[in-house]
Amino acid sequence: MRTYEFDILCIGSGVSGLMASIAASEEHKDICIVSKDPFSWGNTRISGGVIASNQDSSLDIDILNAGRRLNSSELVETLLNDSENIHETVESWGHIYRRNGNKKIKIKPGGHSEARTYISSYKGISLGNVLRMRLLEETNVKIIEETIVCKILTHDSRVYGAICYNWIKDTWYIIYAKQIILATGGGGMLYDPHTDNMRSSTGDSYSLALQCGASLIDMEQIQFIPFGVAYPQGMTGLEIGDTAAAGPYGKLITEDGKLILGNIPSLTREEVSRKIALAMSRGSTELKDNVKLDPTANINKQDGKEAWVNTNNSGSLEAVKYAYGVKSYKWEEPFSVIPTVHYIMGGVLVDQQGCTEVDGLLVAGEAAGGVHGSGRLGSMSLFEGLVFGRKVGKIAAEQIDKTKDNPFPIKESDLIINEYKKTISNGKGSNSPFLLKKKLAEVMWKDVGLIKTEKSLLRAMEQIKKIEKLSKELFVNWKKSEQRQLILNTIELKMMVTTSKAIIVSSLIRRESRGSHYRLDYPSENNSEDYNVKVDLKDGEVQAKKYDKSIS
Amino acid sequence: MCVIRINVKRKTDEINEVVTYLVNTFEERMTLLEALKKIQEKQEPTLGIRYGCRFKDCGLCAVKVNGKEKMACVTNAKNEMLVEPLDHVPIVQDLIVERSYITKMIRDLELIPTVKEGEASILVSDEYMAVVKCTDCQACLSSSDIYSHENRYQNAGPLFFVKLAQIYYHPRLDINYKEIAQKLGLHEYKNSPTIPCPYGVPINKLAISPFID
Numbered sequence: 083m084r085t086y087e088f089d090i091l092c093i094g095s096g097v098s099g100l101m102a103s104i105a106a107s108e109e110h111k112d113i114c115i116v117s118k119d120p121f122s123w124g125n126t127r128i129s130g131g132v133i134a135s136n137q138d139s140s141l142d143i144d145i146l147n148a149g150r151r152l153n154s155s156e157l158v159e160t161l162l163n164d165s166e167n168i169h170e171t172v173e174s175w176g177h178i179y180r181r182n183g184n185k186k187i188k189i190k191p192g193g194h195s196e197a198r199t200y201i202s203s204y205k206g207i208s209l210g211n212v213l214r215m216r217l218l219e220e221t222n223v224k225i226i227e228e229t230i231v232c233k234i235l236t237h238d239s240r241v242y243g244a245i246c247y248n249w250i251k252d253t254w255y256i257i258y259a260k261q262i263i264l265a266t267g268g269g270g271m272l273y274d275p276h277t278d279n280m281r282s283s284t285g286d287s288y289s290l291a292l293q294c295g296a297s298l299i300d301m302e303q304i305q306f307i308p309f310g311v312a313y314p315q316g317m318t319g320l321e322i323g324d325t326a327a328a329g330p331y332g333k334l335i336t337e338d339g340k341l342i343l344g345n346i347p348s349l350t351r352e353e354v355s356r357k358i359a360l361a362m363s364r365g366s367t368e369l370k371d372n373v374k375l376d377p378t379a380n381i382n383k384q385d386g387k388e389a390w391v392n393t394n395n396s397g398s399l400e401a402v403k404y405a406y407g408v409k410s411y412k413w414e415e416p417f418s419v420i421p422t423v424h425y426i427m428g429g430v431l432v433d434q435q436g437c438t439e440v441d442g443l444l445v446a447g448e449a450a451g452g453v454h455g456s457g458r459l460g461s462m463s464l465f466e467g468l469v470f471g472r473k474v475g476k477i478a479a480e481q482i483d484k485t486k487d488n489p490f491p492i493k494e495s496d497l498i499i500n501e502y503k504k505t506i507s508n509g510k511g512s513n514s515p516f517l518l519k520k521k522l523a524e525v526m527w528k529d530v531g532l533i534k535t536e537k538s539l540l541r542a543m544e545q546i547k548k549i550e551k552l553s554k555e556l557f558v559n560w561k562k563s564e565q566r567q568l569i570l571n572t573i574e575l576k577m578m579v580t581t582s583k584a585i586i587v588s589s590l591i592r593r594e595s596r597g598s599h600y601r602l603d604y605p606s607e608n609n610s611e612d613y614n615v616k617v618d619l620k621d622g623e624v625q626a627k628k629y630d631k632s633i634s
Numbered sequence: 635m636c637v638i639r640i641n642v643k644r645k646t647d648e649i650n651e652v653v654t655y656l657v658n659t660f661e662e663r664m665t666l667l668e669a670l671k672k673i674q675e676k677q678e679p680t681l682g683i684r685y686g687c688r689f690k691d692c693g694l695c696a697v698k699v700n701g702k703e704k705m706a707c708v709t710n711a712k713n714e715m716l717v718e719p720l721d722h723v724p725i726v727q728d729l730i731v732e733r734s735y736i737t738k739m740i741r742d743l744e745l746i747p748t749v750k751e752g753e754a755s756i757l758v759s760d761e762y763m764a765v766v767k768c769t770d771c772q773a774c775l776s777s778s779d780i781y782s783h784e785n786r787y788q789n790a791g792p793l794f795f796v797k798l799a800q801i802y803y804h805p806r807l808d809i810n811y812k813e814i815a816q817k818l819g820l821h822e823y824k825n826s827p828t829i830p831c832p833y834g835v836p837i838n839k840l841a842i843s844p845f846i847d
Contacts, residue, residue, distance in 0.1 A: 119686060119694070120733045120770075128691035176749060176807045178758055203758055204766040205691070211766075211800070218741050227734040250726050250734065280686045315661055316668030316707070320689050401689050404708060516675045557679075564646035564680045564727060 094265035096126035098447030101471025107220035109479035127210035130396030131202030149455025178203040191460025192325035240441035278321035287449035289577035300428035302588035308354040310422025329380035329389035359532035376416035436474035456597020511555025587626035682728035693769025703773035720776035747807035762803035789819035799841035815845040
């Protein structure tokens with residue numbers, strides 16, 4: 083057990099967490115950045131590294147169109163207003179975009195009406211490395227790696243620290259801080275293996291926020307990228323690409339070659355994923371049929387060949403080669419595709435400063451909700467992470483200057499940790515957190531996935547509650563170091579149960595189909611009523627209600 | 635259905651031996667990472683494995699397979715495979731090895747570049763594109779007999795030479811190469827046999843030779 087004390091605790095070391103920590107450090111604050119994986123590992127690093135730019139007047143229109151009026155227009159405005167110099171800033175730190183002569187190459191990922199997206203020199207790795215180097219220049223940032231944040235500590239609705247577990251060192255910490263930034267990214271693992279996210283993407287921010295009194299918004303909006311790998315075992319769910327990855331002449335076909343959909347790049351990710359799901363299920367909720375992407379018509383056309391080069395540069399065709407062979411990789415034959423969870427559009431409810439309803443708790447990046455509403459354009463996540471990361475880091479630093487006093491009541495730190503452990507598991511059962519996580523993800527994919535109904539959602543809630551009950555009786559032995567991964571997974575499971583419930587109750591309330599949320603029992607969009615769904619944790623129950631921003 | 639035997643070198647506070655596990659592959663093909671995950675899920679929940687993206691972008695699942703460094707995610711599971719942790723890096727548990735020292739080394743060795751003044755060339759070379767692929771997977775440290783973790787502050791090892799090369803070939807970044815190369819103990823590798831890299835980084839050619847007089 084160790085305790086630390088800092089001005090600011092930043093949880094997560096992807097694009098948002100790194101930008102926030104750099105920005106706060108530039109304001110000379112003492113910062114601790116905690117990463118569950120090695121420092122600067124996460125979805126940022128494994129992404130294609132494509133980043134939108136705000137170069138024309140129509141980006142906001144595209145964002146709002148993809149979000150089907152659920153976006154927070156204030157957050158969209160903030161994103162665009164605060165994006166000034168963002169690319170120049172990372173370039174000045176050594177980031178390189180692909181160029182044609184002197185000009186940055188621009189592409190048009192799914193949903194964009196203009197080519198305004200830049201391509202990093204070598205996928206997300208190149209961005210991750212530049213941000214890591216830039217942060218390591220800052221001497222007033224403490225880096226704690228391979229450590230999960232288990233619980234945010236609050237007093238009178240104000241944060242004062244967090245309980246953490248270093249799963250490599252098998253050591254518990256309490257980190258006291260006046261401001262806490264949540265930047266743990268998304269939660270694709272809630273649908274494992276049907277996700278292209280990192281293993282560590284277990285949606286920790288959503289549960290941490292709920293548990294300390296903040297609210298979530300739009301949690302029913304889970305983005306499926308249309309083209310994921312279908313097989314073999316171990317590769318299911320890996321990303322092939324979004325609508326642009328079909329090329330201008332690619333089409334979706336059934337197993338026996340019948341046309342399902344053409345003209346794919348002009349559509350949003352949401353539209354194409356839903357079309358694939360409905361073709362697979364033939365009108366039921368069960369995804370049983372195989373759907374193929376036939377990109378072969380591209381290879382005889384100039385713009386088709388260019389699309390292949392761009393798709394290959396973002397790295398995603400590699401997975402096609404390994405899964406299906408060289409012919410599929412070269413777009414010489416059709417291959418099986420299945421939509422895969424890519425991004426959670428919902429997230430923690432924040433204002434334009436990235437602040438939550440809990441004093442001292444800020445959120446940036448995928449962990450936050452509101453920008454994307456019910457659909458997200460390609461290449462927006464790194465853009466959002468860069469812009470909001472920088473902004474939120476700066477705001478947190480400003481707040482420190484305003485709150486000089488130490489807010490936390492120092493309790494026995496050992497006591498805090500022991501109390502926490504008791505809420506996790508009695509350590510007397512025989513259930514495995516690995517199997518329960520797997521079961522949870524099966525339930526989420528089957529009943530809370532691409533096609534939902536009231537019946538499937540209620541069934542899912544019942545199953546998740548069963549898993550929650552079983553999760554209290556795990557064979558966790560807190561004293562044995564060989565149990566480090568069991569402990570890590572137990573902590574994650576507990577949080578995933580809470581987040582799953584938030585997604586289910588939100589999906590139940592939205593009795594319509596909009597964006598990424600498709601209800602077979604309410605298949606059309608209700609044009610007469612636009613509302614968001616807000617989730618809170620009250621008396622231990624995860625509750626959702628309609629939320630009209632104009633009233634609040 | 636096909637059952638295969640996977641032999642895993644285990645190391646915990648209590649175990650230090652090769653343990654054989656039987657895995658049902660159901661289909662013709664299964665990745666080694668998937669096989670290890672199945673063992674962890676169904677047979678041995680304390681089996682320590684580290685992974686991230688499942689397709690070689692993150693570099694977290696490097697292990698030794700039949701004596702050679704591989705990414706478990708892009709290796710097919712085969713009958714009687716021997717899976718061991720990487721060499722030369724301290725084992726945390728079973729197949730998990732230490733990593734957090736990498737961040738500390740970059741800081742301590744001041745492997746941090748400055749950005750060149752003015753409008754430097756923004757054209758990237760083939761050499762830059764070759765070295766930028768490194769994922770810190772540590773396979774190079776494992777396969778090099780010259781590397782010693784205990785002496786890493788005198789002999790930093792190929793992973794850190796690649797970090798230096800990433801700065802060297804970058805069109806806008808700069809660092810005092812001579813001084814840093816000296817500090818990293820690069821001269822120790824003057825006659826090193828070819829160091830393999832799962833990502834195809836030509837380590838000897840691009841990250842060692844240019845820094846040796």
